[in-house]
Amino acid sequence: MSKALFENITLIGIGLIGSSIARVVRAKGLADHVTIATRSAETLEQARTLGLGDAYFLSSAEAVANADLVIVSVPVGASEAVAREIGPHLKPGAIVTDVGSTKASVVKQMQPHMPDHVHFIAGHPIAGTEQSGPAAGFAELFDGRWCILTPSPGTDQQAIARLTGFWEACGSKVDQMDPEHHDLVLAIVSHLPHIIAYNIVGTADDLETVTESEVIKYSASGFRDFTRLAASDPVMWRDVCLHNKDAILEMLARFSEDLSSLQRAVRWGDGEQLLDLFTRTRGIRRSIVEAGQDTEAPNFGRNAPKTDVPGAPE
Amino acid sequence: MSKALFENITLIGIGLIGSSIARVVRAKGLADHVTIATRSAETLEQARTLGLGDAYFLSSAEAVANADLVIVSVPVGASEAVAREIGPHLKPGAIVTDVGSTKASVVKQMQPHMPDHVHFIAGHPIAGTEQSGPAAGFAELFDGRWCILTPSPGTDQQAIARLTGFWEACGSKVDQMDPEHHDLVLAIVSHLPHIIAYNIVGTADDLETVTESEVIKYSASGFRDFTRLAASDPVMWRDVCLHNKDAILEMLARFSEDLSSLQRAVRWGDGEQLLDLFTRTRGIRRSIVEAGQDTEAPNFGRNAPKTDVPGAPE
Known part of the structure; x- marks a missing residue:
């Protein structure tokens, strides 16, 4: 001890x-x-x-x-x-x-x-x-x-x-x-992810064309990942938004600009731009896992493979 | 068998x-x-x-x-x-x-x-x-x-x-x-979450004021959750974007509208609007866990508590 x-x-x-x-x-x-x-x-x-x-x-x-x-x-x-x-x-x-x-x-x-x-x-x-x-x-x-x-x-x-x-x-x-740099770093690694997660869950909750039951049933296809952050303490996160306003607004602006560009690539079928972004983002995950800041198990390990080798047929 | x-x-x-x-x-x-x-x-x-x-x-x-x-x-x-x-x-x-x-x-x-x-x-x-x-x-x-x-x-x-x-x-x-309804449902539960995840990882990657090393070190505060989806197969996801364009653009438009409203609440310090959204999103996660579509373990179980009871002091 x-x-x-x-x-x-x-x-x-x-x-x-x-x-x-x-x-x-x-x-x-x-x-x-x-x-x-x-x-x-x-x-x-x-x-x-x-x-x-x-x-x-x-x-x-x-x-x-x-x-x-x-x-x-x-x-x-x-x-x-x-x-x-x-x-x-x-x-x-x-x-x-x-x-x-x-x-x-x-x-x-x-x-x-x-x-x-x-x-x-x-x-x-x-x-x-x-x-x-x-x-x-x-x-x-x-x-x-x-x-x-x-x-x-x-x-x-x-x-x-x-x-x-x-x-x-x-x-x-x-x-x-220094405190200002902390706030800028956390705005991108923590505050923006939480705001985005809260927002997408809110968007899904408001749809008239897709039922809540459908959102829940099929959430394993991606949506569920966002619901974890969006289940965080509401008072804590309200206060974060109110107390790191400038850095959050800066990161939100950058995120929205990038999203508009991505939206344009979808609209005009620019496969090359899409493939370029989707390829370069893989490296960051690898670095996070290598730095010991996340598990390397697929799906965060929540449904880790129980068998590695295919079972024998009857 | x-x-x-x-x-x-x-x-x-x-x-x-x-x-x-x-x-x-x-x-x-x-x-x-x-x-x-x-x-x-x-x-x-x-x-x-x-x-x-x-x-x-x-x-x-x-x-x-x-x-x-x-x-x-x-x-x-x-x-x-x-x-x-x-x-x-x-x-x-x-x-x-x-x-x-x-x-x-x-x-x-x-x-x-x-x-x-x-x-x-x-x-x-x-x-x-x-x-x-x-x-x-x-x-x-x-x-x-x-x-x-x-x-x-x-x-x-x-x-x-x-x-x-x-x-x-x-x-x-x-x-x-029917196929059209499938595409609408998947646009919100899967395609939008992946696009958003790719986008935020791209935004973080482009910053001049926060280093990649900082993003990686402090990613456990939220960002790492997004990097999992953003590590998915690039060719598969390029094709999804090119082949479900209309439904994705519809969901992106709704998401962006909602985000603008949220951004405004941050800018004007509207704590009530923030608290309202952050509170109502909790219920969806609960429903997903109850439906067996995600684990109830904190952090998706990737760092499950090993002890439940505080250890004895020396």
């Missing part, structure tokens, strides 16, 4: 990400004491039933009093309220971080409420599933995934090193970049 | 679908004799090495001479050439079908070349993976998936029943509809 990296960790928000952190901290003994806070009494009770922590609070202010590391895992639109609430109660030397999917907005919301005697380092573990809530988390969620930290210039290097060590102990690899 | 449903089955084309049919026919003893034809000598040799059939031909005409059931599994743009080649050599009473992803075009290409003494019934098993070639197939590919037949009015009912029985023996459930 690893040695405890922090005496007291406080988790504010105990959904998919927060509860996965709780589990990996427990599993690897990364803290002596885990305190959990969420403003929903029902969620707090779930966390208690699941045994995710050692102490439970509805008030974030009370929960952070002894914390050496505070991890805020709430929809990004709630960051400022949390920061305002915990700011006056933070212990000198505490490290405060978050896990939000946008970073410039979170820094802008939280930094002003952080007292000088704490180390605020915004962060984003690039990991998740389409499920939500404390029961959805699991200790292996961060295994082999990247975590991006976006510290402001002048942040204490030792604090960054400690937080880096924490994420590495959780199984992650850690990168640093 | 099931009883053989046909004495002689000929498979024309032995890629992912053809070779999966070969495997399930073998595994379940659905034919006494399997003949394989493909115009690529290299692919034919692969099929022979894999032991997928009993006889191997480069000429489709020769391969169909004794066939009771002929299954054409080639890119839809090659349908007419195959039909023209095999037409004069088909045995009276033979059933001829295909597995193409578009149906109106295939019927138009093949029907005129079918002699009166055979039963031509176009079909489409809604199953596949992103992989291609004879080595990619597996016997369970059709398990629990739908197969759509689009027989012309007046087609012999006994022939339809025999072909239905064949697909059921392969593990499929069978539906019938």
Whole structure:
């Protein structure tokens, strides 16, 4: 087992990400004491039933009093309220971080409420599933995934090193970049894919000529892949759209331009343009699999071949 | 083991679908004799090495001479050439079908070349993976998936029943509809998702501000889901786009309209519209999982939780 990296960790928000952190901290003994806070009494009770922590609070202010590391895992639109609430109660030397999917907005919301005697380092573990809530988390969620930290210039290097060590102990690899670049990168790798997925599922839902039953029955031909992302937490994703507007609009504009060009190729039967695009996109998947960021099993392994060799005839 | 449903089955084309049919026919003893034809000598040799059939031909005409059931599994743009080649050599009473992803075009290409003494019934098993070639197939590919037949009015009912029985023996459930409706349904559940996936991967590939290495490293945040469909066979998908143009353009137009509306909601910060869409799309995924058309495991099961209960602290 690893040695405890922090005496007291406080988790504010105990959904998919927060509860996965709780589990990996427990599993690897990364803290002596885990305190959990969420403003929903029902969620707090779930966390208690699941045994995710050692102490439970509805008030974030009370929960952070002894914390050496505070991890805020709430929809990004709630960051400022949390920061305002915990700011006056933070212990000198505490490290405060978050896990939000946008970073410039979170820094802008939280930094002003952080007292000088704490180390605020915004962060984003690039990991998740389409499920939500404390029961959805699991200790292996961060295994082999990247975590991006976006510290402001002048942040204490030792604090960054400690937080880096924490994420590495959780199984992650850690990168640093500035918040604006993070938001641009995530706009293309995460925000645009989710928006596109939500959109296509909405389009299919609105058709008069194809029934919902048909969409469901024949979804294995491609559509089902999009429904996973489109089943993600609605509040989280509303907030992402509201808090990374510029980068998302930029990526949406590029996507739409490209789609218009592709649409034109379909309309005019330009087989060469189609074949060119459809060929060059294969390489990216190969690189993702080689980088260990996805399985190489067909259909993501959800219907892996059970036999490799054809069976014998009767 | 099931009883053989046909004495002689000929498979024309032995890629992912053809070779999966070969495997399930073998595994379940659905034919006494399997003949394989493909115009690529290299692919034919692969099929022979894999032991997928009993006889191997480069000429489709020769391969169909004794066939009771002929299954054409080639890119839809090659349908007419195959039909023209095999037409004069088909045995009276033979059933001829295909597995193409578009149906109106295939019927138009093949029907005129079918002699009166055979039963031509176009079909489409809604199953596949992103992989291609004879080595990619597996016997369970059709398990629990739908197969759509689009027989012309007046087609012999006994022939339809025999072909239905064949697909059921392969593990499929069978539906019938007219070719035009098939093409509309598939345009939304399959063709649009593939085009969108190819497009977004292309957009990401073209960015100057985000490196390919960043796209790959952080792809687990959503993007990787799209790369699977975008790794599908380029020639097959070029042909689908060229042969289901009208339905695809209709669905692309609806998708783009909806995306413009969503883009506007992002630009103007309309959280209510965003939340409304993001909430209603969840139900469709639930229905797909309930219908057995996808796994309920998070992330399609590719990183299934290994532990359910948090580990004990040190």
